[in-house]
Amino acid sequence: MALPQLNNARYEVTIPSTGQTVTYRPYLVKEEKILMMAMESNDSKMIMKATSDVIKACVYEDIDIDKLAMFDIETLFIALRSKSVGESIDLNIKCDECDAKNDLQISFDDIKKPEIDEDSKVIMVTDDVGITLRYPSFKDIGSMKPGSEESIEGAMHLVVQCIDNIFDDNGVYDAKNETKKSLTDFVESLNNEQFVRLSEFFQDTPSLSYDMTFECVSCKHKNVQELRGLQSFFT
Numbered sequence: 660m661a662l663p664q665l666n667n668a669r670y671e672v673t674i675p676s677t678g679q680t681v682t683y684r685p686y687l688v689k690e691e692k693i694l695m696m697a698m699e700s701n702d703s704k705m706i707m708k709a710t711s712d713v714i715k716a717c718v719y720e721d722i723d724i725d726k727l728a729m730f731d732i733e734t735l736f737i738a739l740r741s742k743s744v745g746e747s748i749d750l751n752i753k754c755d756e757c758d759a760k761n762d763l764q765i766s767f768d769d770i771k772k773p774e775i776d777e778d779s780k781v782i783m784v785t786d787d788v789g790i791t792l793r794y795p796s797f798k799d800i801g802s803m804k805p806g807s808e809e810s811i812e813g814a815m816h817l818v819v820q821c822i823d824n825i826f827d828d829n830g831v832y833d834a835k836n837e838t839k840k841s842l843t844d845f846v847e848s849l850n851n852e853q854f855v856r857l858s859e860f861f862q863d864t865p866s867l868s869y870d871m872t873f874e875c876v877s878c879k880h881k882n883v884q885e886l887r888g889l890q891s892f893f894t
């Protein structure tokens with residue numbers, strides 16, 4: 660006799676960068692196992708792959724995960740998690756003062772959704788030359804060398820990868836029609852102040868966030884911390 664088949668509820672979530680509404684189901688025990696193994700590894704690459712695999716398994720529509728912005732992935736994952744394990748998440752947060760660990764709980768509904776400012780994508784490097792950037796995609800972040808996020812090499816890689824176009828009074832130059840070397844040469848020709856303007860775009864990239872305020876159970880220090888990005892809520 661065949662075992663009974665379980666019917667999973669369906670939910671909807673909107674992808675922030677595209678406005679597309681997709682349908683998804685909660686993840687199952689077999690998929691939660693993948694996530695737990697990735698979390699225990701503490702390996703960012705493994706966590707990203709596990710997250711991608713679970714999203715692909717649970718979202719019914721055919722979406723290109725690699726092209727989605729990181730904050731899209733965060734939004735999809737948090738939606739999945741909220742319907743799979745409950746409406747809140749238990750976190751273990753270190754005190755800023757004494758490093759004691761504090762057990763805290765937050766509601767998924769209280770996590771702030773990413774705010775997108777399309778105008779911020781256009782960076783003027785001179786009075787008549789500008790660059791239009793796009794938000795880093797899941798693939799862009801995955802292509803970076805581990806630990807290079809804060810280095811000049813990592814910043815340069817991300818800037819070159821995320822140039823949409825370069826424009827001046829004579830026209831618009833689509834990055835798709837340029838070689839990686841020509842784009843790299845252009846970025847390397849910028850002065851420090853101009854490069855900093857580009858770097859700040861990535862520092863301010865939209866992300867899921869939560870303002871955590873708590874009193875340490877050990878030293879009573881009043882902590883104010885911002886949880887930001889996927890790994891902050893991956894627990």
